[in-house]
Amino acid sequence: MENRPAPSNFIRNIVIDDLNSGKSKEIVTRFPPEPNGYLHIGHAKSIVLNFDLADEFNGKTNLRFDDTNPLKEETEYVESIKEDVKWLGYEWDGLYFGSDFFEEMFNRAVILIKKGLAYVCDLSAEEIRQTRGTLKEPGKESPYRSRTVEENLELFERMRNGEFKDGEKVLRAKIDMASPNLNMRDPVLYRIAHASHHNTGDKWCIYPMYDFAHPLEDALEGVTHSICTLEFEDHRPLYDWVVRECEMDNEPRQYEFARLNMTNTVMSKRKLKLLVDEKLVDGWDDPRMPTISGLRRKGYTPEAIRSFVREIGVAKSYSTVDAQMLDHFVREDLKLKAPRTMAVIRPLKVVITNYPEGEVEWLEAENNPENPEMGTRKIPFSREIYIEQDDFMEDPPKKYHRLFPGNEVRLKHAYFIKCHEFVKDEQGNITEIHCTYDPATKSGSDFTERKVKGTIHWVDANSAVAVDFRLYEPLILDEENEDGTDFTSNINPNSLEVLQGFVEPALKEANPHDKFQFFRHGYFNVDPKHSTAGRPVFNRIVSLKSSFKL
Ligand code: ATP
Numbered sequence: 001m002e003n004r005p006a007p008s009n010f011i012r013n014i015v016i017d018d019l020n021s022g023k024s025k026e027i028v029t030r031f032p033p034e035p036n037g038y039l040h041i042g043h044a045k046s047i048v049l050n051f052d053l054a055d056e057f058n059g060k061t062n063l064r065f066d067d068t069n070p071l072k073e074e075t076e077y078v079e080s081i082k083e084d085v086k087w088l089g090y091e092w093d094g095l096y097f098g099s100d101f102f103e104e105m106f107n108r109a110v111i112l113i114k115k116g117l118a119y120v121c122d123l124s125a126e127e128i129r130q131t132r133g134t135l136k137e138p139g140k141e142s143p144y145r146s147r148t149v150e151e152n153l154e155l156f157e158r159m160r161n162g163e164f165k166d167g168e169k170v171l172r173a174k175i176d177m178a179s180p181n182l183n184m185r186d187p188v189l190y191r192i193a194h195a196s197h198h199n200t201g202d203k204w205c206i207y208p209m210y211d212f213a214h215p216l217e218d219a220l221e222g223v224t225h226s227i228c229t230l231e232f233e234d235h236r237p238l239y240d241w242v243v244r245e246c247e248m249d250n251e252p253r254q255y256e257f258a259r260l261n262m263t264n265t266v267m268s269k270r271k272l273k274l275l276v277d278e279k280l281v282d283g284w285d286d287p288r289m290p291t292i293s294g295l296r297r298k299g300y301t302p303e304a305i306r307s308f309v310r311e312i313g314v315a316k317s318y319s320t321v322d323a324q325m326l327d328h329f330v331r332e333d334l335k336l337k338a339p340r341t342m343a344v345i346r347p348l349k350v351v352i353t354n355y356p357e358g359e360v361e362w363l364e365a366e367n368n369p370e371n372p373e374m375g376t377r378k379i380p381f382s383r384e385i386y387i388e389q390d391d392f393m394e395d396p397p398k399k400y401h402r403l404f405p406g407n408e409v410r411l412k413h414a415y416f417i418k419c420h421e422f423v424k425d426e427q428g429n430i431t432e433i434h435c436t437y438d439p440a441t442k443s444g445s446d447f448t449e450r451k452v453k454g455t456i457h458w459v460d461a462n463s464a465v466a467v468d469f470r471l472y473e474p475l476i477l478d479e480e481n482e483d484g485t486d487f488t489s490n491i492n493p494n495s496l497e498v499l500q501g502f503v504e505p506a507l508k509e510a511n512p513h514d515k516f517q518f519f520r521h522g523y524f525n526v527d528p529k530h531s532t533a534g535r536p537v538f539n540r541i542v543s544l545k546s547s548f549k550l
């Protein structure tokens with residue numbers, strides 16, 4: 001993994017203090033996704049934070065699937081999450097499923113009941129909500145709160161045995177219905193759900209709630225620092241209560257940081273799932289999605305994602321990060337790695353009328369002028385080439401230095417060419433232009449007699465490979481609406497443009513995920529889904545320039 005100075009942050013400082021004071025002998029963190037969707041760039045922030053912390057202090061990081069809700073979870077998600085964490089460059093120490101601990105959690109709930117700290121309640125979910133009170137008013141105690149330990153033990157066992165229907169009973173903690181913290185007002189610990197679980201099948205019909213399961217999972221795995229997002233700050237007293245009252249040997253501590261928000265990005269699995277289910281995108285790995293698999297397919301690299309999330313840092317207050325910052329880091333990463341070649345996205349044919357028919361010459365080109373180690377290649381040149389349509393204008397404005405009748409430009413890696421005439425079809429579209437070349441101006445020769453102002457790229461028409469280019473714009477036009485309007489009304493109708501053009505012949509055999517810089521166009525990635533043998537499809541990752549400054 002790349003060398004990096006460890007960015008300081010308040011969680012890292014806590015870890016350092018805990019190691020120095022001997023409070024923690026070793027640090028153990030975890031990344032705890034719920035397998036109810038694919039990971040997104042926000043999760044990458046949590047992954048990098050947890051794994052980097054443990055790496056820095058020779059600790060451990062577990063991957064734990066927080067799979068306590070049987071209704072939304074699927075094995076497909078489990079597999080994709082593992083793949084994404086590995087792809088980001090991390091290896092977990094322990095691999096756990098929350099559901100591995102169901103028996104242990106049940107036993108811990110029994111401890112609470114025996115201590116008089118939990119009871120079976122027959123109120124409906126709606127009634128529980130209504131009696132919970134508000135920030136100003138205390139809640140109302142449930143009429144079932146005074147059930148005896150024996151009665152609670154028996155009813156809880158019967159809940160487990162499937163004797164009740166969904167929603168008929170719950171197990172609640174007996175804490176304080178007047179607590180200023182609403183989470184402490186007898187929170188539900190277990191609910192009944194007669195549903196098949198992706199891991200435990202039909203073994204269980206009662207499932208622990210997040211606030212009960214999560215601290216127990218952390219404690220059972222030996223986690224020392226349980227890092228989560230700010231929404232859980234108010235849950236911390238309950239977290240500590242569960243660890244303490246369930247008499248866990250290991251006492252993990254919870255720390256909260258602000259979740260990542262980005263411009264032009266929806267960052268919630270629920271919304272991303274909706275985009276997939278409504279077929280508004282081409283699956284979870286659509287290159288316009290902020291999922292790890294979407295970013296990968298578009299062509300972002302793990303290095304770029306890691307640098308990005310490290311740079312934005314860890315804070316206690318919310319902010320929205322400019323999505324262009326991620327683009328900055330992928331450019332930085334690919335600058336020295338990606339070969340630079342030529343591609344014509346909107347082709348216009350050029351006939352070089354004084355070049356001998358049937359002749360082909362092979363011109364030498366550097367693969368990456370900023371990285372000489374990448375060597376050189378030969379590219380063919382002949383009488384017919386393609387250039388970009390907008391590199392020619394019949395009637396150009398001032399300061400247009402590319403091709404127009406009478407003007408001369410440099411063809412990158414080749415010769416100067418001068419335009420003499422052009423051909424139009426019946427609709428008035430320019431279909432072909434005619435130029436002459438000057439053999440004395442060959443690239444690499446020390447020709448100095450005249451200068452040209454424009455350099456344009458091209459590909460040899462005879463040998464060029466026909467390919468598709470997929471150009472992207474943000475999928476979401478504005479930041480997420482705060483006013484409750486459905487975010488789908490912000491979807492950009494022009495987020496994908498597919499164009500047919502040409503690349504240099506050597507790219508015919510490009511493999512999925514090969515990355516290139518196309519001269520003047522930006523960085524591209526060979527799409528793993530749409531490419532076929534001999535006909536690659538190129539996703540534009542980013543253009544070359546941006547106004548973004550770090
Ligand atoms: P979502 O709301 O997108 O479904 P989640 O928080 O429900 O996200 P989990 O699978 O429960 O998703 O999250 C796994 C871990 O990733 C948690 O520790 C969570 O805090 C963290 N995480 C999720 N979204 C972000 C984000 N935008 N920024 C930072 N961390 C995040």
Ligand code: MG
Pocket residue numbers: 034
């Ligand atoms: Mg969640």
